[in-house]
Amino acid sequence: xxxITQAPTSQILAAGRRMTLRCTQDMRHxxxxxxxxxxxxxxxxxxxxxxxxxxxxxxxxxxxxxxxANTDDFPLTLASAVPSQTSVYFCAxxxxxDYNEQFFGPGTRLTVL
Amino acid sequence: GxxxxxxxxMTATEGAIVQINxxxxxxxxxxxxxxxxHAGEAPTFLSYNVLDGLEEKGRFSSFLSRxxxxxxxxLKELQMKDSASYLCAVRGRDYQLIWGAGTxxxxxx
Numbered sequence: 001x002x003x004i005t006q007a008p009t010s011q012i013l014a015a016g017r018r019m020t021l022r023c024t025q026d027m028r029h030x031x032x033x034x035x036x037x038x039x040x041x042x043x044x045x046x047x048x049x050x051x052x053x054x055x056x057x058x059x060x061x062x063x064x065x066x067x068x069a070n071t072d073d074f075p076l077t078l079a080s081a082v083p084s085q086t087s088v089y090f091c092a093x094x095x096x097x098d099y100n101e102q103f104f105g106p107g108t109r110l111t112v113l
Numbered sequence: 114g115x116x117x118x119x120x121x122x123m124t125a126t127e128g129a130i131v132q133i134n135x136x137x138x139x140x141x142x143x144x145x146x147x148x149x150x151h152a153g154e155a156p157t158f159l160s161y162n163v164l165d166g167l168e169e170k171g172r173f174s175s176f177l178s179r180x181x182x183x184x185x186x187x188l189k190e191l192q193m194k195d196s197a198s199y200l201c202a203v204r205g206r207d208y209q210l211i212w213g214a215g216t217x218x219x220x221x222x
Contacts, residue, residue: 042117042200042212043156058209090155097208100144104155 002026004105006091012111013081021076021108023091031094032074033058033102034066036087043090049074050097081112115139117213119201124219125191133186133199133216141206147175147186148200150215156200159186188218196220 007022025032030051035043045058049068063085065077074093078085091105117137125131137145144163148156162168162177162184174187186199198215205211 040214042214043202043210044212045209048209059211098143100146100161101158102210104157106155 004091004093004103006089006105006108008108009106010109010111012113013078015081015083015112017081019078019081019110021078021089021091021110023074023076023105024072025074025091025093025103025105026072027093027103028071029093029095029103030071031097031099032068033092033094034064034074034076035090035092036060036085037090037107038087046076046089048097081110083112086110086112115205115211117201117203117211119199119213119216121214122217122219124221125188127191127193127220127222129191130187130189131191131218133188133201133218135184135186135201135213137182137184137201137203137211137213139203139205139211142179143204143206143208145175145177145184146202146204146210147173147184148202149197150200151197159199191220193220193222 004025033048034046044060047066049055089108092102094102119135147159150156160175167176172189177184198217200215201213202210
């Protein structure tokens with residue numbers, strides 16, 4: 001693995017189903033982030049983690065949950081998907097919250113019907 | 114509230130120079146970032162400004178005026194591969210990034 005990987009690449013999901021988007025980084029970065037990107041809108045932060053064992057809410061956290069059991073993995077869970085959660089989801093990481101550069105994964109395209 | 118504005122789309126000619134503007138109003142300021150995003154791909158870091166002035170990095174330069182809440186990204190000697198969206202983001206006092214919607218740059222031969 002080099003950098004950040006996300007899985008799946010894309011997914012079509014029925015409304016009401018539970019879904020976990022996976023994110024793994026091999027750079028030993030302390031900070032990790034989940035963003036959603038919608039057409040005409042900027043990237044919006046969903047949740048973030050400053051270090052393993054701690055998480056925080058971003059701008060649009062409702063309907064999403066995260067966990068950070070170790071340094072490398074930061075899964076995002078939609079407990080009961082709704083059509084408004086149709087989006088492209090990017091995971092990112094940085095050495096720390098105040099480090100200048102964030103590295104992004106390739107994204108997951110999620111469609112909720 | 115917090116707001117970042119940048120033009121939706123710009124067109125320029127290969128070999129020319131283009132300036133992409135970004136204005137912002139945020140709660141606190143801990144730096145301004147520019148990212149490049151090709152269609153269907155992830156954003157990649159271009160530049161960071163925290164003090165007023167111009168930062169130059171090869172063909173790309175970024176300028177910041179904190180008193181005016183204004184930044185621009187200057188791209189010189191445009192190449193076809195520069196066709197992409199350019200995202201402006203500001204880090205507020207809680208260290209979270211607030212992102213603009215991005216400027217789609219179209220390069221014509």
